[in-house]
Amino acid sequence: xxxxxxxxxxYIFLGNEFLTWLWFIVENDGERLNKIEEELVSLNIxxxxxxxxxxxxxxxxxxxxGDDAGLEEGIISLGKGAVVTEINLLYKxxxxxxxxxxxxxxxxxxxxxxxxxxxxxxxxxxxxxxLEKAYLYEKVTKLIDNLxxxxxxxxxxGKWSESVVPGIRKWIYSQKNDL
Amino acid sequence: MGFLSSTVSMARYKIDGKFExxxxxxxxxxxxxxxxxxxxxxxxxxAVGWTSFEKPFKPDFEGSSFSIGAYLIFSMRMDKKIIPPxxxxxxxxxxxxxxxxxxxxxYLSKNEKTAIKDRVINALILRxxxxxxxxxxxWNYEDAEIWFFSSLKSANEEFETLFARSFNLTPIRLFPYTxxxxxxxxxxxxxxxxxxxxSTKFAK
Numbered sequence: 204x205x206x207x208x209x210x211x212x213x214y215i216f217l218g219n220e221f222l223t224w225l226w227f228i229v230e231n232d233g234e235r236l237n238k239i240e241e242e243l244v245s246l247n248i249x250x251x252x253x254x255x256x257x258x259x260x261x262x263x264x265x266x267x268x269g270d271d272a273g274l275e276e277g278i279i280s281l282g283k284g285a286v287v288t289e290i291n292l293l294y295k296x297x298x299x300x301x302x303x304x305x306x307x308x309x310x311x312x313x314x315x316x317x318x319x320x321x322x323x324x325x326x327x328x329x330x331x332x333x334l335e336k337a338y339l340y341e342k343v344t345k346l347i348d349n350l351x352x353x354x355x356x357x358x359x360x361g362k363w364s365e366s367v368v369p370g371i372r373k374w375i376y377s378q379k380n381d382l
Numbered sequence: 383m384g385f386l387s388s389t390v391s392m393a394r395y396k397i398d399g400k401f402e403x404x405x406x407x408x409x410x411x412x413x414x415x416x417x418x419x420x421x422x423x424x425x426x427x428x429a430v431g432w433t434s435f436e437k438p439f440k441p442d443f444e445g446s447s448f449s450i451g452a453y454l455i456f457s458m459r460m461d462k463k464i465i466p467p468x469x470x471x472x473x474x475x476x477x478x479x480x481x482x483x484x485x486x487x488x489y490l491s492k493n494e495k496t497a498i499k500d501r502v503i504n505a506l507i508l509r510x511x512x513x514x515x516x517x518x519x520x521w522n523y524e525d526a527e528i529w530f531f532s533s534l535k536s537a538n539e540e541f542e543t544l545f546a547r548s549f550n551l552t553p554i555r556l557f558p559y560t561x562x563x564x565x566x567x568x569x570x571x572x573x574x575x576x577x578x579x580x581s582t583k584f585a586k
Contacts, residue, residue: 204563207560210559211557214559214562219582220581235549282585283583283585286584308557309393309533310394310557311391311393311533312391312392313533315390316388321572323386326436332451333385333453333455334451336385340520340529344394344529345413348561351565352565355561355562356572359572359575359576359579360572372584375585
C-alpha cells in the first residue's frame with residue numbers, strides 16, 4: 204500500500220468521481236441499487252449537492268441547497284466539467300429513513316441522522332441504546348462500502364471508459380438539452 | 383455531536399494489527415496509561431487523553447466499563463486553555479508600564495518585552511479554566527474498524543497519535559484510496575489497475 208498522505212493527494216479525484224457516478228446511478232439505475240443493497244426501499248438525492256470545477260488554477264464551487272431544490276444547475280455544471288464533491292442522501296430501508304452527507308475527498312460522513320431510537324431514562328438503558336444506534340449507523344457505513352465496492356470495481360475495469368463514462372455523458376447532455 | 387446525538391459526523395478507520403491476547407485487559411491498560419489529566423490550576427495549556435463514554439468528567443476504566451457487547455466504546459477528551467489575545471495585550475501593557483515606571487526608562491528591550499509576555503501568559507494559564515472537547519470512539523474490534531465521531535482534522539490527528547501511542551496499533555483513515563485497498567476486496571490485477579488510473583473527464 205502507498206504512503207497514506209501521498210495516496211490521499213494522488214487519488215483525491217477518486218471520491219469525487221464516486222459521488223458523480225452515484226448521482227448518475229441514483230437517477231438512472233434503480234435496478235443496480237437494489238442489487239447492491241437488497242433491503243433498499245429507495246435512495247435519493249437529499250437537500251445538498253456541492254460541485255467543483257477546476258478551470259486552470261481557479262476553482263468554481265456550485266452549491267445546491269434545499270429539500271425541493273432543482274438539480275438543473277448541477278447538471279449544467281457537470282456539462283461544463285464539474286464533479287460532485289459532496290452529496291446529501293436520503294436512504295430508506297424497511298420503514299426506516301436515514302439522511303447523511305458524504306464528502307468525496309475524505310469520505311467523511313456528516314449530518315448523519317438515523318431513525319429515532321427510544322429515549323434513555325436510566326444509565327442501565329444506555330447499553331441497549333448504544334447497540335441499537337451502532338446497528339443503525341452500520342446500515343449507512345455498509346451501504347457506502349457496498350456502493351463504493353461496486354464503483355471501484357467498475358472504475359479499475361475497461362467498462363469504465365467503454366460504457367460507464369459514455370453513459371454518464373449521455374445522461375448529462377440529454378438532461379442539459381431538456382433544460 | 384457524539385455517538386448519542388441526534389445528528390452525528392464521523393470519520394472511519396481500519397486498524398492495522400491485533401492484540402496477541404487478553405483484549406479487554408490490554409485496552410484497559412492503554413486507556414488508563416493515557417487517561418486525560420486535569421490541567422485547571424496547572425501551568426499547562428493543553429491536554430489530550432482518554433475518558434469514559436458515560437462519564438467524560440470522571441474517567442474510570444475499571445471492570446471493562448468501556449465494553450458493550452462485542453464493541454468497545456470510550457471517548458477522547460481534549461482540554462484547551464484559550465486566552466483571548468486582547469486579554470494578553472492588556473496585561474502586557476499593564477506590566478510593561480509598571481517596569482518602565484520602576485526603572486525610570488522610556489523604553490523596554492526586545493528581551494524584556496518577550497519576558498513580560500511569557501510571564502503574563504504563564505500567569506493567565508494558571509488562572510484560566512480549560513475548555514473541554516469530547517469525541518466519542520466506537521471500536522468494532524472483530525472487524526478492525528473504528529468510528530471517530532468528528533470530522534475535524536485537528537481532532538482526527540490527535541486521535542491517530544493518541545491511539546497509536548496507547549495501543550501500539552495503527553489506525554488507517556478510510557478515504558477513497560484506503561477503502562479501495564482495504565475494504566473493497568480488489569484482486570491483485572484490480573489493484574495494479576488502480577495504481578495506473580488518472581482522473582476522468584465526464585464533460586465532452
